[in-house]
Amino acid sequence: MQYKGVMSLFNLEICVLGNLTINVNKKSISGSISNKAAALLCYLVLNKDKTFSRDKLASIFWDSASIETARYNLRYTLWSLRKVLDADKKQTPVIVAYKDCCRINPEALIYLDVFEMERLLEESRQLMGQDLVETLSRAKSIYKGEFLEGFYINKCPEFNDWVFFERERLQRKHFDVLHRLTKLHKSAGNYHKSIEILNEMLKINPLQEELYEELIKNYLELGDRASALKQYKRCSNILRDELNLSPNENIRKLYNEIKNTNKNSRKADENPIDPTPYRQLKILFIEENKLREKPEEQILCDKLLLISTVCHSAVQMPYTCLSDCIAGIIEKADNSLLEKLPRYYWKDLCRIESAAYKFCADETPLDSLTAISEKIRIFKAFENLLNTVSAEVPMRIYIKSIQCIDRISLEFLKFFVCRNKSSNITLVLEGSEIDAESFT
């Protein structure tokens, strides 16, 4: 029988790849038949060219019962199946049952997704180029999941073994389709498509190293070295976490090639051996409430100065966030360290945070400045405070609800980030609507 890929031609449509669905004349009969009946129907349809003795079927599906009971159960199940399948008497009966045997009627119009996939694969052998890609893509789309996924029949070992056998056979075909498609897409320059399919394959088996290797190669073709390196990292992390293994030699070699090829043209921070002490400003953007550990608890690490503040939409006064940070630093950092900041900077910080008074003795700021001059002074003073402290102790500044930050404090963050790439500070900005790009 030749299937044309048009399901409307068929009276009985069965999909076994993924969750089982059985439709007769477009109506689902899954609720009208037992699981055993559905299993029997699938078994017969997949073996549509074979005739089975009733005793054989009885032993497959009712292995634990006596032969008499098993025969009775089979008889009843066949009857109930035929009643539902052949409700329309004008149509060709689906199952032909004789006294001692039964089989699928060769004349019945049946759609089975497995047959359609196999037909497309057969057809693909004659095709090339875009036709081949399209046909394989159709075959891929038919495979909606594992063979009879989630459909397990208790106490039917022979049937279940048959399911495992078919599942593996079809899975191998599906993997073959995916492999062929990635290669075809890659050779046609459709690297993104190829990457998409490779990622689908990794969802099925995240431990298959060759797939990461292919991903790396695809990204290299795209000229996206950073993503290629990221795939290596992804591969090594998952292998380490799941198997405590390093990536295989091929991938390591590929990784080293990428690193070495670009050695001279890359930034210093990618060079694994940097003779100078490593200091780099880091900014972490985190969605609201996604930071699990309370910041206060991180202070347990002696050598990390953690400053945290929360922005509120109701408090939008200029400098509020900066003022909170200054107060936090004064509270937590050693006085000996804070005293290293020149007094004139403390004077400027007094303008927005009164806790700073204690570091400028009696030299409180009396001068009146324009708003811009004042802002520049405060920005520079706070910049120097951060650099003075972080030169001795790594700092983490945690700002919650960043979307509510006052305008001038936000301006300062951008000012600081753009001027201090190598300071020993991590900015953790938690909240929604963060324009991450504006910090780069």
Place this chain on the structure above:
Amino acid sequence: MNVDLVLYNGTVLTIDDDNPVANWIAAKDGRVVDLGFGEDFRKYLGNTNEAMDLHGKTVLPGFYDSHVNLVQTGLNLLSLNLSEIRCMDELFSLIRFKASQLPKGELIRGIGFDELRLIEKRMPNRYELDRCAPMNPVWISRVDYHTSIVNSMALHMLNLPFNLDGIVRDGRNLPNGQLTGRANALVRSHMLDRIPESEIAKGVHKALNIAIENGITTINAVEGGFTFHDKHAEFMLENKNSFPIDIALFYQTVDIEKILSKGLTRVGGTIFVDGSFGSRTAALAEPYTDDSSKTGTLYFSQEELNSFVLEAHKNNLQIAVHAIGSRAIEQALTAYEYAQSIYPRKDCRHRIEHFELPSEEHIRRASSLGIVASVQPTYEYLWGGPGKMYETRLGKTRRKKTNPFRQYIESGLIVAGGSDSDLTPMNPLLGIYAAVNHPTPEFSINVQDAIKLFTINGAKAIFEERMKGTLEMGKLADMVILDANPLEVSPSKINEISVVATIKEGNILFAV
């Protein structure tokens, strides 16, 4: 002054070198507010919520257990324990019985299975398990977690990719239910993924109750990563404020970005640089005595370990790696030295978990790096000494070189004690006993130092010494009450001391 709790008429061993002993102690708002000798405590008796006459019992700071696989310990408490079975029939009966108690479809988890202890010396196949539990998926983990055995229902449910290495097949080329290597890793991941959070919570609370009954008030939970599941680490993160005692999480991953994105300050735990003596995978300088073809396994190249350690170090994280054999310890120390040479940091307290067979040179290098040796003295109690596992694997001479605790302390290392539960029980008193009664006498330590392993050194190992680890004014009132003074009983009787009560921040969590 009103206080919340007064303990009096006892011996308070503070582990504070300046004021080592008191007779009474008072707590308020979770902290120690006063302690002293004689009758001074009486001023609080009319102004306290609770007063306890110790009748001569001994108070110590609450214990630390510095290395616990907490979720695994909890889940194992809820699983079918197969470690005691001696034949297949016993296995089948246990599974049959468990299946009869569970609703259809619910997973049966078996743990601790070791076919080498069975008369038959073999593993079951899936058909045998099907017959015992036809209506339930069955998943058995071998004792080393490196092999899984599943029945047909579980295999069906798992949807494994069949091109996976490690699917053991029968004569008909069908999976026989045994899964090793990559297949086992994927099965563990899928199965652990299916365990609902409520079940994890139930197991963890059960394990915590055991910890509390043993006087533990702080646990270093090593979670996630190889043989475990990241979901466990996530569970600990999400629920850390809901536990009755303090849990410091060590997230076992080499993914530094992940650690930073979660705002954590430490990474690792059981990052396996090598394996174990039991499985002959601890990396030794000389071959194993009972198998001269093996010297153990290093799971990282030096370059890989350097790269991981450097990245974590540069990000100001505290790092903990698992290293048992001398080659692994060498690799770990080299990685820490490499990181320090590129990015010098003071007082980072990186850790080596287990640190069982170092050379004298290793101890010196670890000391100069300020390394924390996170050790498990109970290993020596279980496996040290003549005729036991260390001697079988390492021989008579080498087994006398394992766990030289006294040398660690003399060289200035911070030595923190743990149980490695579920491998050995969460029982600090047993750990103290084992360290004092070390089978190699020149490695044994005095009782005071052994107590420090599970108190102040535990605190130092996670930067908590300013808050906990000794009983001093202003520190948290985490305490354990013992029925005898470990400094006064015979060293051979320390393991007979009982925990009478456990107090966390002034609250009595457990009392006999």
